[in-house]
Amino acid sequence: MILFRYLTREVLLTMAAVAGILLLVIMGSRFIRYFSDAAEGDIPVTILGSLMVFHLPGFMELILPLAFFLGILLAYGQLYMNSEITVMVACGMSPVRLLRVTLLPAAIVAVLVGLCSLWLTPAGALQTAATLEEQRSRLDVSVIAPGRFQDFGGGRTAYIGSFTSDGTEMRDVLVHEQAQAAGDEHVHSYITRAASGYQETRLDTGSRFLILENGERYGVTPGMQAAERLTFERYTMRMNLSQDRRELDSLEFATTPELWQDDSPRAQAQWQWRAGLPLMVFVLALLAQPLSRVNPRQGRFAKLLPAVFLYVAYLSLLLAAVDAVGSGALAVAVGVWPVHLLFLGLGMLLLWRSQRRGMR
Incomplete structure (x- = not known):
């Protein structure tokens, strides 16, 4: 239990630090763009705070999986650097048992990502579009x-x-x-x-x-x-209301139950994207554990760049599959699930190799 709490704390603290840095960079970039629009008079300054809050779930659903992935790499890499893994092996710790320890923080992160992707992000996107449309239609000369x-x-x-x-x-x-x-x-x-x-x-x-x-x-x-x-x-x-109002019935703003009941390829692609993000957290946890194994002479950042490339490939293939399903080029029954299965199989292969080689 003590070891479990120690590993969970190290992973979550590292993940929080990485997520904070990524969120600061992304939100800062978006805030600068909105502030530029406010300086040009396109939107009032008073709604900048609301717009950033509405965008927050959309940022978090992409930041949290990456931050958790990097958190495992850095936290476990530090354990290898400090030879703490050697002590755990001497006490009977194996890669499979370490994976079981990792699954609880992965479940916590998956729940947070699921709340964002399935509920908060479409609601925030709708509120953002409605707020901008309301300001645009007011024709306020102020x-x-x-x-x-x-x-x-x-x-x-x-x-x-x-x-x-x-x-x-x-x-x-x-x-x-x-x-x-x-x-x-x-x-x-x-x-x-x-x-x-x-x-x-x-x-x-x-x-x-x-x-x-x-x-x-x-x-x-x-x-x-x-x-x-x-x-x-x-x-x-x-000053009449603008007649060329934007449509706010896009699938991006639809709730998850509405997407589930819609049989169109675009709706099903959007639903599979939202449902696949929590699953992505568990696949990344499986990939990160064997990738975190480093030689103390290399440093814990030795496999950080290959791991980032692997994450980018995962996300790019997932987005390509979503576009293919939405355009009808890929059957809805097949969907985006082969991408998850591909990287799940890769993670299991890496874990099997790590199990055979041991954690020395």
């Missing part, structure tokens, strides 16, 4: 950066010279929009310029309006010499 032309939906491009100190009023506003009346083959362009403006939301209807003051509105039609000019003290422009 996210527009002053001093630059930006598209804010509905065929409209806006330019705002500056905001007041409290951010409630705009200065030097210019709005360009294109419209086409029903039955009219011509596309009309309108340019509205105002000295100031502000945004207003009607509480009874929830409609959003852009109120412009002290300006002019010009209307022209390409190919025609006539033009319109309107001078106003107050002009109200309704």
